[in-house]
Amino acid sequence: MTERLYRNDPYLVSFTARILEVEPRGDRLAVVLDRTAFYPTSGGQPHDRGALGDGAVVEVVEVVDEEARVLHLVERDEASAGLRAGRPVAGRIDWERRFDHMQQHCGQHLLSAAALRLWEAGTTSFHLGGESCTIDLAIPSLTEEQIHRTEDLANRVVWEDRPVIARIVSEAELAALSLRKAPSVTSDVRIVEVKDFDWSPCGGTHPQNTGEVGVIAVLGWERYKGGTRLEFVCGRRVLLHHRELRTYIGELVRSLSVAPADLGRSVAALQQFQAAQASELKAQREQLAAYRARELWAGAERLREGQQPLRLVVHRLEGTHPDALRALAAKLSGLPGTVAALGVPGSDGKAQVVLTRSPELGELHCGELMKSLAARFDGRGGGSPAQAQGGFPAGRLDEVLEAARTQLRGALPPLA
Ligand SMILES: [Zn+2]
Missing domain, CATH: 3.10.310.40 (Diaminopimelate Epimerase; Chain A, domain 1)
Structure with missing residues (x-):
């Protein structure tokens, strides 16, 4: 049984624990600790990365949720040979990766809640990818204006910097809450609440205030399996995305010598010119x-x-x-x-x-x-x-x- 430290303190970066078991897992070793700050892949949120050990640092390449245990997968080598059952060990998670996941996951709750409030569109699935995230909404289509209003509402809640509270609720409390979706477990249901806005059963790591999400930006949307799939990014990823666009658009603006707003027209004119040239040729x-x-x-x-x-x-x-x-x-x-x-x-x-x-x-x-x-x-x-x-x-x-x-x-x- 592993005590999950990230549940009560998602900001915990380093911790000490005792090694309970070390067992082979394919080519790797699975290290089980009595307590951990490492988040295992679950609920659409990918696992943390980081390291175990004080002197010889062993990189944790994957973290797996296995019922009551959290498995820290490490490569089998000289350094990991020092990890033995019964010994104490220090752990440290990669905070940049964890905080990014917190921004994306909390942003997802806000976007899903906004879509439900505005369009009664429930979220049927969530994927947190390495570059961008997606949610699938149970609504056949959304207009650009509807997307803008969804983004606006979700971002307003970000900028109001509302508290985000994660806690285990009693059955009686659960019955009184207006949950966005049904819990997947029956006991010890953990609810992530965005103050006066959203109540969602979730085991993920979230910031303590919505302001830390920074900003939520929808990158695109498309029809998908009868619903609508939204691709989005939150927090620092919005900045990275903006930089990428700035580079691409900058190149186009320089080579075409037009203002960004005229790029579409300019390219259309070039295509027309090119087609005329081709038929002339x-x-x-x-x-x-x-x-x-x-x-x-x-x-x-x-x-x-x-x-x-x-x-x-x-x-x-x-x-x-x-x-x-x-x-x-x-x-x-x-x-x-x-x-x-x-x-x-x-x-x-x-x-x-x-x-x-x-x-x-x-x-x-x-x-x-x-x-x-x-x-x-x-x-x-x-x-x-x-x-x-x-x-x-x-x-x-x-x-x-x-x-x-x-x-x-x-x-x-x-x-x-
Ligand atoms: Zn969640």
Whole structure:
């Protein structure tokens, strides 16, 4: 049985105790004391951290609530070997972490109480995370104005600096209290009261006055399992969050040279501009591809003349976007009696190759041809009968294109 010192004095940082048991727990050791200031994970509040021992300090990495006992988990090493049953030991909790949990947990009570008072929205769950906290409210949705009013009420109670009283109540007293939620235990119910505002059964650690919560800020809210999930932070976390935002927004404000209030408009204008540029670029690429295709076609090798002319285009592009390669291929295949092998070396050491043909040249299968090129030149690729794409080592691009030229000539012999 461990006496829980944090219940009566959440401000107790160091204490002395006697070691009752030390037992293996997986890779670690579980140390049981006759009394402890370490809060074990329970009721949505994470465990404390800290250390045991006077000289050789043993770090407490986790604290577990196990019925009547509190287990202090420590690594199994030379230092922890000194922790033996029957010996006295000093303990010290990490106060910064504990106080942060007190701020978050008390802030949660206030936010939950405010949501219940204003919107009759009960709290179905609470999570105190490393970065932020959440509560799930039994209400399908909340407007921004409702969120603001909930924050305002909870913060007003913070700034009124009301006493927070934690005590075990008798059954008779319990029946007379207007509890925010039903207790999960039947005897020795501990009530955390925020003077004249909230009465909640809770085993957690809370500051003695609401003012120590500092401030409560909702970060966001969303629909969740038919209710509403609120993400929030309290106390020092609000300051940390503000600093983070100041950095992010500062970067944006500097790079866009606008006031913070104009960021939204400025980004929307940039997006619009960018979309217009992209469509302009696309049109220009198309136009350029059409010109280039005509030019290449005019200078192409003539495999056949007469009624069914056939021209072979083999071309290496430089410094061109793969989109431009595809656009050029599309334009070439739209010209009569044309087969083309196009390639472009990329900056990543790979070259892209496209094979294409006019629709009427059904006897030529570009996909099959690309596969055979890929097999010969260490590449990958394939495609449809009308068009195929492949990737090759950039250093072999010229060889690939020459091989494509020979194969295409062979596949489409000139008419006798
Ligand atoms: Zn609580």
